[in-house]
Structures are given as structure tokens and as C-alpha cells.
Amino acid sequence: MSKLPNVTTSIFTIMSKMAVEYNAINLSQGFPNFPVDERLTDIVSRLAKENVHQYTPMAGYPPLMNKIAKLTQDSYNRIINPDTELLVTAGATQGIFTTILALVKENDEVIILDPSYDSYESPVLLCKAKPVRVALNDDYTPNWERIEKACSAKTRMMIINNPHNPTGKILTENDFIQLKNLLEKYPDIIILSDEVYEYITFEEKHISAHTKSFLLDRCVTVSSFGKSFHITGWKIGYTIAPEYLMKEIKKVHQFLVFSVNSISQFAISEYLDVVNVNLLGKFYQEKRDYFQKLLQNSRFELKPCEGTYFQVASYAAISDEDDVTFCKNLIINHGVAAIPISTFYSDHKDQKLIRFCFAKDDFTLESAAKKICQI
Known part of the structure; x- marks a missing residue:
């Protein structure tokens, strides 16, 4: 008997497989297709010949953890204890899964805001919550x-997911006021703040949970080096939580992963000395603006994008098809892959909206836009 009877192949896998099958340009799955920073690849090349291939400590490579603590302080003016409040994870998704498994018990309830990342619900169900x-x-x-x-x-x-995938929205100061008021009424609720796109924001910087004093003793934040440094295949991220929560998270982590692959931790530890994360928003804003310019003469209506590397677009003026069918036909008939937004809702709410990923090189964006504008 299945523990997840309603879980099937993810829409990301389906659309990426179809993109390969029909030789379509893949703007569906959220991964960059441009080269990684040579400074990072040079570090990896050198480290590969050094003694960095054995287990690191369970919670993470200590020099990397110290640099994450500094990054957190520099970015959000929050001082953390890397020994007790930090965990390096095998990607942000593992951090999310581990946190839920550690902190949620049978018959508990977990609020998930739709549209939502599809990896939130399954660990809740596995907890019998x-x-x-x-x-x-x-x-x-x-x-x-x-x-x-x-x-x-x-x-x-x-x-909470801020900046938000798939919509590109960021939470406002008023949202955090509302959240504070709610938590005062429900003092036992823990917040899991998924901030994997934290450095990919544009006109306005996102407001991190790290900056809110009322959250610090009841919030787990999740971050992603994979997203920030265009290395999604490395599957490396980290979580930050108050010590009493982190103790429980580490208990699960040590039996799920034990420790994250060593060479990536050594490499990122060095890379943090030379990279400026504050330039990331400008880089992706140029991508967003260029993609929007390329599509300005299309029949799609582009929705506001405040962060992430995703652009939501309405095709309501083009077709009455449901969004899953529209996306499949977009691949088959027009050679471009996107993601239907309805798949991010529990009730599959269909608003004729799809999601494009613009974390691609200019040639890919130009080639895709040419096809899209012909629709």
C-alpha cells in the first residue's frame, strides 16, 4: 500500500521529458543553462586533487559554516551561532523535508499557501499530518x-515562500505585520520560510524572516547555494533555526544524509571569499527585462515579476484550453516548454497562466521568444 497514493510523476519531469522528445526549448524546469563562474570551477578543479573527499562533520564543514554565519550577518544583520543554529543540507528540498519530518507529528496541521512548490505536501503526508x-x-x-x-x-x-515560486512575488512589510498578529494568537505555530531565491530580487529587496525579531525563536529558514550560484545540480543548501528546533532537525538529518558531499562544501567555502551575492539581483533583472522585451509583441500578458527567475504569463487571449493541455500543445506545436500554474494548486485552479524560466543564455531566450511571438 502506497504512503503517497496521490503522488505521480511531477509536472517538471513530464514537461522536461516532452521537451527532449519534441526537441523543444526548455523554459519549464527551473535551472540555468549558462556557464558557472570560472572562479568556482577553477576552485573545484584544484580541490579535486586535494584531500577533501572524506566525510565532513555531520552539520557541515566548519569553515563553510562560519562563512554562512558571516553571510547571514552581512545580508540581514542577524548573528547566528553556526555550531547550534545552522545545518548544511543536500539542497533546499532536503532541508525542507528534514525540517517537516523532525518537527511535525501525526495529526498536526501544516498551512501551505497555494500556488506552492510541490515538495511541501509530501513530507507532511509522510508524517501522517x-x-x-x-x-x-x-x-x-x-x-x-x-x-x-x-x-x-x-x-x-x-x-511561506519568499520570493515566491512560481509567481515571482515578494512579501511586503504589511504581510509581516499580519503574520505577527496571527502568531500572537497562535503562539505554538512554527514558520518554515523557504527563501531559496533570496538574492534574486529586483526593484525591491525581499524582506527576510531573518530580519524579524518576532520570528527568530520560532522560524526555520531554508536557503540554496544551488539557486544563488547557478549550480542546481550540486544540491547544496542550508537551514538556520533556533537551537531547540535545530537539535530536532539534526536528529533526522544525521540518519537521512549524515553529511553533505565534501568537495562542494570546501569549494563554496572558498568561493564565498570572492563572490558578491549582491550582484545576483542585477544579473537576473537584466535577464527578466530582456525576456520581457522579447515578448512585448506576443499575445501573452506578462504578470509582474518581483523576484526569482520565473515569468508568469496569461494565455487567455490565445486559447480556452486548460493550462496543462496548453503547455503540452506549446511543446508539440510550437517547440517551447513551460509549466502550467494549476499544478501548484491542490484544487488545480486554472487561470490560463503558465510559467517560463528565464535563467537561460540570451540565445535560448531569443530562440524561444521568436517561437512564442509566432503563436
Whole structure:
């Protein structure tokens, strides 16, 4: 008997497989296709011949952990103890899975804001807990009245994603005021803040949970080197949490992963000495602006994108097809792969919206845009 009877092949796998089958340009799955920084690859090349291939300590390579602590302080003015409040993870998804498995018990409830990343719900179900899916407003802002109504004495955790995948929205100062008010009414709720796109923001910087004092003793934040440094295949990230929560998270981590691959930890530790994460937003803003310019004469309506490397677009003026069918036909008939937004909702809410990934080189964006503009 399956523990996850309703889980099937993910839409990302389906669309990427179809893109290969039909030789389509893949703007579906969220990974860059341009080269990694040569400074990083040079570090890896040198380290490969050094003695860096054995287990690191379970929580992470100490020099890397110290540099993550400094990065957190420099970015958010938050001082953490790397020995007790930090864990290096095998990607952000493992950090999310481990956190939920460690902190959520049978019959607990977990608030998930839709549209949402598909890896949130499964670990909740594996805990024999109840995922409570709450839809954002149609403009993808949180509906705090609706969220509060979904909370109860059983609510153990709420997951927030900021900047938000798939919509590219960022939370506002008022959102955090509303969150603070809610948590005062429910003092036992833990926040899991997925901030993997934290350095990919544009006109406005995202407001991190790290900067809110009311969250520091009840929040687990998840970050991703894979997203920040265009190395998604390395599967390396980290979580930060107060010591009493981190103790529980580490208990699960040591039996799930034990320690993250060593060479990536050594390499990123060195790379943090030379890279400037504050330039990342400018880099991707240029990508976003260029992609939007390329599509300005298309029949798609582009939605606001405040962060991440995803562009949501409406095809309502083009077709009445449901978004899954539209995306499949987009691959088959037009040679471009995208992701249907309905798959991020528990009820598969269809608003004729799809998601493009613009973390691609200019040639790929230009080639895709040419096809899209012909639709």
C-alpha cells in the first residue's frame, strides 16, 4: 500500500521529458543553462586533487559554516551561532523535508499557501499530518483573513515562500505585520520560510524572516547555494533555526544524509571569499527585462515579476484550453516548454497562466521568444 497514493510523476519531469522528445526549448524546469563562474570551477578543479573527499562533520564543514554565519550577518544583520543554529543540507528540498519530518507529528496541521512548490505536501503526508492548502489572492498576495481562518489549535507549522515560486512575488512589510498578529494568537505555530531565491530580487529587496525579531525563536529558514550560484545540480543548501528546533532537525538529518558531499562544501567555502551575492539581483533583472522585451509583441500578458527567475504569463487571449493541455500543445506545436500554474494548486485552479524560466543564455531566450511571438 502506497504512503503517497496521490503522488505521480511531477509536472517538471513530464514537461522536461516532452521537451527532449519534441526537441523543444526548455523554459519549464527551473535551472540555468549558462556557464558557472570560472572562479568556482577553477576552485573545484584544484580541490579535486586535494584531500577533501572524506566525510565532513555531520552539520557541515566548519569553515563553510562560519562563512554562512558571516553571510547571514552581512545580508540581514542577524548573528547566528553556526555550531547550534545552522545545518548544511543536500539542497533546499532536503532541508525542507528534514525540517517537516523532525518537527511535525501525526495529526498536526501544516498551512501551505497555494500556488506552492510541490515538495511541501509530501513530507507532511509522510508524517501522517494534514496539509491545509490555502489559496493566495488572484494577484498572489496573501489573504490573511483566509489564512487565519485555516489556523487552529492543531496547526503546527506554516510554510511561506519568499520570493515566491512560481509567481515571482515578494512579501511586503504589511504581510509581516499580519503574520505577527496571527502568531500572537497562535503562539505554538512554527514558520518554515523557504527563501531559496533570496538574492534574486529586483526593484525591491525581499524582506527576510531573518530580519524579524518576532520570528527568530520560532522560524526555520531554508536557503540554496544551488539557486544563488547557478549550480542546481550540486544540491547544496542550508537551514538556520533556533537551537531547540535545530537539535530536532539534526536528529533526522544525521540518519537521512549524515553529511553533505565534501568537495562542494570546501569549494563554496572558498568561493564565498570572492563572490558578491549582491550582484545576483542585477544579473537576473537584466535577464527578466530582456525576456520581457522579447515578448512585448506576443499575445501573452506578462504578470509582474518581483523576484526569482520565473515569468508568469496569461494565455487567455490565445486559447480556452486548460493550462496543462496548453503547455503540452506549446511543446508539440510550437517547440517551447513551460509549466502550467494549476499544478501548484491542490484544487488545480486554472487561470490560463503558465510559467517560463528565464535563467537561460540570451540565445535560448531569443530562440524561444521568436517561437512564442509566432503563436
